[in-house]
Amino acid sequence: MKNQLFLSAALIVVASITSGSVADEKVEVVVGGLKNPCGVAVQQGTGHVFVADSAAGRVVRVVDGQVEEVITGSAGDIYGKGPKYDIGPLGLAFLNKDQLVVADGGYADGEENLRVFTLPERGQSAIDYADCTLIGPITGSEEIKPEGNLYGVAVTKEAIFTTCNGDDTKGWVSRSLIKGTKFEALERFIATKELVNVDAPVAITVSPRGEVVVGQMGEISVGNDSLLSFYNANDGKLLMNKETGLHDITGLAYSPKGHLYATDFAWSALEEGGLFRLDREIIEGEQQISPVKITGLDKPTALTFGKDGELYITVIGPVDEGAQVGDGQLLKLAPGL
Numbered sequence: 001m002k003n004q005l006f007l008s009a010a011l012i013v014v015a016s017i018t019s020g021s022v023a024d025e026k027v028e029v030v031v032g033g034l035k036n037p038c039g040v041a042v043q044q045g046t047g048h049v050f051v052a053d054s055a056a057g058r059v060v061r062v063v064d065g066q067v068e069e070v071i072t073g074s075a076g077d078i079y080g081k082g083p084k085y086d087i088g089p090l091g092l093a094f095l096n097k098d099q100l101v102v103a104d105g106g107y108a109d110g111e112e113n114l115r116v117f118t119l120p121e122r123g124q125s126a127i128d129y130a131d132c133t134l135i136g137p138i139t140g141s142e143e144i145k146p147e148g149n150l151y152g153v154a155v156t157k158e159a160i161f162t163t164c165n166g167d168d169t170k171g172w173v174s175r176s177l178i179k180g181t182k183f184e185a186l187e188r189f190i191a192t193k194e195l196v197n198v199d200a201p202v203a204i205t206v207s208p209r210g211e212v213v214v215g216q217m218g219e220i221s222v223g224n225d226s227l228l229s230f231y232n233a234n235d236g237k238l239l240m241n242k243e244t245g246l247h248d249i250t251g252l253a254y255s256p257k258g259h260l261y262a263t264d265f266a267w268s269a270l271e272e273g274g275l276f277r278l279d280r281e282i283i284e285g286e287q288q289i290s291p292v293k294i295t296g297l298d299k300p301t302a303l304t305f306g307k308d309g310e311l312y313i314t315v316i317g318p319v320d321e322g323a324q325v326g327d328g329q330l331l332k333l334a335p336g337l
Contacts, residue, residue, distance in 0.1 A: 026333070026334065027295055027297075027331050027332070027333060028331065028332045028333070028334075029329050029330075029331060030049070030062060030065055030312070030329075030330040030331065030332050031062055031065060031066075031067055031329065031330045032317075032327065032328070032329045033327070033328070034051065034053050034056070034060075034314070034327075034328030034329060034330065035053055035054065035055035035056040035086070035325045035326075035328055036053075036054045036055035036085050036086055036087060036301075036316050036325055036326055036328055037051050037052060037053055037054060037301060037302075037314035037315070037316070037328040037329075037330065038052050038054040038087060038089075038090045038091070038105070038151075038301045038302060038314065038316075039051065039052030039054070039089065039090050039091045039092035039102075039103070039153075039301070039302050039314065040052070040092060040302045040303065040304050040312050040313070040314045040330065041092035041093055041094055041100065041304055042094075042304055042305070042306045042307060042312065043061075043094060043097060043119075044094060044096065044097045044307075045097050046097075047306055047307040047308070048061050048062070048063050048122075049061070049062040049063075049306070049312055049330065050062070050070065050092055050100060051092075051314060051330055052088070052089040052090055052091070052092050052102065052302075052314075053088075053089075053328070054086070054087045054088045054089055054090060054105065054106075055076065055085070055086035055087060055088060055324070055325045055328075056088070057072065057073060057074035057075065057076055057088040057089070057106060057129070058070075058071060058072045058073070058074065058088070058089070058126075059071040059089055059092065059100070059102060059117075061122070062330060063122070068122065069126040070119060070120065070126055070127070071089075071102065071117055071126060071127055071128075071129055072126045072127075072128065072129065073128045073129035073130065074088040074089050074104075074106045074129045075088065075106040075107050076088050076106045077105060077106045077107065077108075077149075078324065079105065079149060080220065080267075081220075083319065083324070084324055085316065085319075085324055085325070085326070086324045086325050087105040087106060087149075088105060088106035089102050089103065089104065089105060089106065089129075090102075090103045090104070090105040090149070090150060090151050090152075091103035091150065091151055091152045091153035091162065091163075091204075091302070092153060092302075093153040093154060093155045093160070094155070095116065095155055095160075095178075098118055098119055099116055099117065099118055099119070100116070100117050100119055101114055101115070101116055101153050101155065101160055102114070102115045102116075102117060102132075102153075103115075103150035103151065103152070103153050103162055104136075104148075104150055105148075105149050105150065105151070107148070108148065109140075109145065109146040109147060109148030109149075109166040110137055110138070110139045110140055110146025110147065110148065110166070111137050111146075111148075112136065112137055112147070112148045112149070112150055113134045113135055113136035113137050113150075113186070114134075114135040114136055114150060114153070114160060114162055114176065114186060115129070115132040115133070115134060115135070116132055116133040116135065116183065117131070117132045133183065135160065135176045135183045135185075135186045136150075136176075136185075136186040137186070138164065138166070138172075138174060138186055138187070138188065140166075140167075144167060144170075145166050145167035145169075146166050146167075147164040147165075147166035147167065147172060147174065147188070148164070148165065148166045149164070149165040149166065150162045150163070150164055150174075151163045151164075151165060151202045151203075151250075152201075152202055152203050152204035152205075152215075152251075152252075152302075153204070154204045154205050154206050154212065155206075156206055156210065156233060157178070158177060158178055158233070159175050159176060159177050159178055159233065160175070160176045160178065160183070161173055161174070161175050161189070161204055161206075161212055161233075162174050162175075162186070162204070163201040163202055163203070163204050163214065164188075164201070165200060165201075165202070168193070168199045168200070169193065169199075170188070170191040170192075170193055170194060171191065171192040171193030171194075171198075171199045171200060171201050171216070172188045172189070172190065172191060172192070172201070173189050173190040173192055173201055173204065173212065173214060173231070173236075174186050174187060174188055174189050175187060175189035189236050190212075190214075190231055190236040190238075192214060192216060192229065195229075195238045195241070196216055196227055196229055196238070196241045198216045198218045198225060198226075198227050199216070199217075199218065199219070200216060200217040200218055200219070200220075201214050201215075201216055201217070202215055202216075202217040202248075202249060202250055203215030203217075203249045203250055203251045203252040203262065203263075204252065205252040205253055205254065206233070207230065207254065208254060208258065210233055211230045211231060211232065211233060211239060212230070212231040212232075212233045212236075213228070213229070213230055213231075213252055213260070214228075214229045214230075214231065214252075215227070215228060215244075215249030215250070215251070215252050215262060216228075216229060216249070217248045217249055217250070217265075218247075218248065220248055220267035220268060221267070221268055222268070223247050223266075223268055223269055224245050224246065224247060225247070226243075226244050226245075226246040226247060226248060226249040226264070227241055227242065227243060227244060228241070228242050228244050228249070228252075228262075228278060228289055229241045229242075240287075242287065242288065242289045243288075243289065244262070244278065244289045244291055245289070245291055246262060246264040246266075246276060246291055247264055247265070247266040247267065247268065247269060247272060247273070248264060248265040248266055248267045249262050249263070249264060249265075250263050250264070250265045250300060250301050250302065251263040251300065251301065251302040251303040251313075252303075253303045253304050253305055253311075254305075255305055255309065255311070255337045256305060256309045256335075257337070259277050259278075259337060260277070260278045261275060261276065261277055261278070261294070261303060261311070261337065262275075262276050262278055262291070263275055263276075263297065263300035263301065263302065263303050263313060264276060264291075264300070265299055265300060265301065270298070270299065271296075272296075273296065273297055273298065273299060273300060274293050274294065274295055274296040274297045274300070275293070275294040275295050275297055275300065275303070275311075275313065275333075276291040276292060276293050276294060277291070277292045277294060277337070278290075278291055278292075279291070279292055294333075294337070295333075297313065297315050297331070298315050298316070298317050298318060298326075299315055299316035299317065299319075299326065300313055300314070300315045300316075301314045301315065301316060302314045305337075306332075308335050309335030309336065309337070310332055310333065310334060310335050311332065311333040311337055312330060312331070312332055313330075313331045313332075313333070314328065314329070314330055314331075315328060315329050315331060316328050317329050
């Protein structure tokens with residue numbers, strides 16, 4: 001088991017450890033005026049960037065700095081406590097060039113789904129939020145709460161994984177198996193809180209070895225409690241779990257160089273939020289996570305790498321006092337990370 005854990009952790013970074021912060025990378029604003037954007041994905045082949053413009057209830061395509069509506073009509077909900085944010089569609093992930101998975105956040109727990117859309121071509125009219133294949137919902141019973149706020153989405157050839165935030169006593173990652181062109185029912189798969197004793201699985205990605213990697217946000221009122229966990233994608237077995245020192249991990253993505261990056265919303269200490277590289281460090285014979293801050297960010301929510309290695313990040317941005325919608329942006333960092 002020790003060797004297995006070491007191999008899993010070795011994927012976190014392939015470079016040598018650097019200590020402390022690095023100089024801020026130059027951050028380019030691709031588009032502004034978004035409303036609490038909470039998901040980002042890059043289309044295979046075209047390199048077009050798709051953003052869940054969450055509080056606007058839509059998904060947009062961004063090409064050469066121009067925004068085009070692609071999916072519209074999601075309902076809206078409110079997330080958080082002190083402050084609260086309007087939300088709709090959340091996580092995004094491509095199954096292939098033409099099929100996009102969108103995770104619901106705008107409906108009641110037990111009524112939210114993963115939605116698979118066949119995307120219109122550029123210049124065609126936007127499609128309605130109901131014009132999709134539904135995977136879900138995950139309803140509740142007297143014994144267990146329904147699931148909702150399907151935040152993160154990660155895809156393998158065999159399955160679609162999503163983080164759920166309905167039953168906080170369990171902290172589920174759910175899974176739908178892919179069978180050809182069909183999708184099996186969305187089912188509870190990993191009870192993360194039972195395994196790591198911290199709630200709120202939010203960020204999710206797949207490691208180069210095929211492990212499911214989860215960023216456990218933890219309590220938004222508690223600082224520095226976010227965890228990084230590796231799970232077997234086939235049976236959900238916990239392979240490794242480590243403290244990160246970050247506040248509230250909202251996004252995870254591997255760079256083309258094999259480095260693992262995270263966005264930290266830092267709910268209770270917003271000035272400490274930003275983009276971090278998660279390095280592996282050996283301390284007294286034990287593997288530890290050493291976060292290296294790349295740049296500060298204003299309420300970052302998701303990240304993904306583009307076809308040329310550039311990094312795209314969505315941020316909610318400044319929020320006026322009493323408001324529930326920020327001045328959201330899609331940001332870009334140059335290739336090389």
